[in-house]
Amino acid sequence: MQTEILRIIEGGLMNDKRKILAYSTRLADRLEREGDIALSKCVRQIIENGVPKNAAIADAMRVLPLDTDSRLQIVEIIPTDEERHKVVLTPDVDIKIAEFIEIVNHRSELELAGVDIKKTLLLHGRPGCGKTSVAHYISEKTGLPLIVARLDGIVSSLLGSTAKNLRKIFDYAKSIPCILFLDEFDAIAKARDDQHELGELKRVINSLLQNIDSMNSETVMIAATNHSELLDNAIWRRFVQTVEIGLPGKNEILEMIDIFSEPFTTEMSEDSSKKMAFATLAEGISPSDLKTIFDRAKVKCVIGNNSKIPILTLLDGLYGIKVQDKTERAYVHFLSEYGMTQVAINKSTGIGLRKIKSYLAANDKEELK
Ligand SMILES: Nc1ncnc2c1ncn2[C@@H]1O[C@H](COP(=O)(O)OP(=O)(O)OP(=O)(O)O)[C@@H](O)[C@H]1O
Ligand SMILES: [Mg+2]
Structure with missing residues (x-):
């Protein structure tokens, strides 16, 4: 035992x-x-x-490819039945992702009709806006498990092994119905700045291109990167669809507020004007940062034995991420911008009314960062 x-x-x-x-x-x-x-x-x-419920995937999990040198696993397989958070997208991105899902879901009909289209999608954009989440969402909507290969882990100091590892990953992806997800896709391009010999790196990039080209039309591949500018044209051309996942708009933030506060309620739950004011202030921050604000507030709720998240806790979190100027004056301006009256600011922060008035005086026009 x-x-x-x-x-x-x-x-x-x-x-x-x-x-x-x-x-x-x-x-x-x-x-x-x-x-x-x-x-x-x-x-x-x-x-x-x-x-996983699917027997083929359960079988595949038993023979995951290993790194040539370290013998560590180089991919992770994520079954579709894994529960995830809902992903909120702007309408234009939503349409493009839905289109990709349609192509994947109709791949057999497309093949029968002789439409030979590669199922390759490149997701790019700023950190924390949902690239990895979208890959999981596509997996859920297509019923195909994700084979996640993080290229930053694969680009080892021994580039010779990198090419071998890439080969193993692509061969593995061909062996089962799945989505090959190459996360942190820029890692290969980034290795250029490192101490590696350029010729050696070129061989790795060529090997990546060859592997992509030799994919059968059944294989679905998604790649994600924060540094699309580092990818060269030869790589861009391999992707039939490229989608930029940017910052959410106000409507998406409103939706995220509801999702991220679950299973708690907030003071915003019953007051749409408060929610709108918060969403306006939250514009410009990533969904990942917004989620962190809510997660931290929930921790406080659990410790304090509250079921309702106080708006001030959320505002404090937002202030911490959004405003660089950490003075009392900047904080008062921030709360006032949210719509709090001077009396409410006084009550919730304890800052004297006279001070608050002076901070917010009409002649105090200096721009706050
Ligand atoms: N569009 C979104 N809708 C809902 N939640 C989101 C969205 N984007 C990000 N999140 C939340 O933020 C977390 C981080 O997002 P995710 O890892 O998908 O971002 P990313 O773009 O892949 O970031 P990175 O560039 O750092 O890899 C997710 O677990 C999710 O909870
Ligand atoms: Mg990611």
């Missing part, structure tokens, strides 16, 4: 699902043999819930 437990811990620490599954099954068998039926059932239940 000790052996099984030790191997399961090792598997967990090495992120090796195969090992965890194999030794958990052995543990359940042993418990059953030794008469601890209840615990054995419990272990089997956990295994069942953790293994």
Whole structure:
């Protein structure tokens, strides 16, 4: 029993699902043999819930490709039944993503009709706006698992092995119906700035291009990058669709406020003008930052045993991320911009009314950053 437990811990620490599954099954068998039926059932239940429903994917998970040198896993397989947050997109992006999903979902009909279209999508844009989330969303809508390969981890100091690793990843993706997701796609291009020999790097990029070109029309590939400017034309050309995921507009922020505050309520839940004022102030920050503001406020709620998130906690979070000027005057201006009266600011912050008035005086026109 000790052996099984030790191997399961090792598997967990090495992120090796195969090992965890194999030794958990052995543990359940042993418990059953030794008469601890209840615990054995419990272990089997956990295994069942953790293994994807699709048998082909469950099989594929047992033979994940490994790094040539370190023998660590170079891809992660994410079954479609994994629960994710809802992704909120601007209408123009939504249309393009829906179009890609349609192409993937009708790939058999398209092939039958002789329409040979590559299913390749490049997602680019600022950090934290939803590129990775969109890849998961597409996986959910197409029923295809994501094979996630983080190129930053694959571009090892030994570029020779990088080409071998790329080959293994693409071969693996060909072996099952899936979406190959190359996250942090710029890592290869970025390696140019490093100490690597240029010729060697060129060979890696060529190997990436060859792998993309040799993909069969069944394989779906999504790549994501924050640094699209680092990708050269040869790489851009490989993508049939390129979509920029930018900052959300006010409508999307309003929707995110509801999603990110779940399962709590906020003072904004019943007051649409407060919600609108908050959304206006939140324009310009990424969904990821907005989510962090709500997550931190929820932590405070749990610790303070509240079920309602106070608006001031959210405003404080927004102020912390958005406003660089951390003076009392800037804070008062920020709260006033949100729509708080001088009395309300006084009540919630304890700053004297006279001070608040002077900060907000008409002649105080200096621009706040
Ligand atoms: N458009 C969105 N709708 C809903 N939630 C979002 C959206 N964008 C980001 N988020 C939230 O922010 C988190 C981070 O987003 P995500 O990882 O998808 O961004 P990214 O563009 O891939 O960032 P990076 O460039 O840093 O990889 C997500 O887990 C999600 O909770
Ligand atoms: Mg990402």
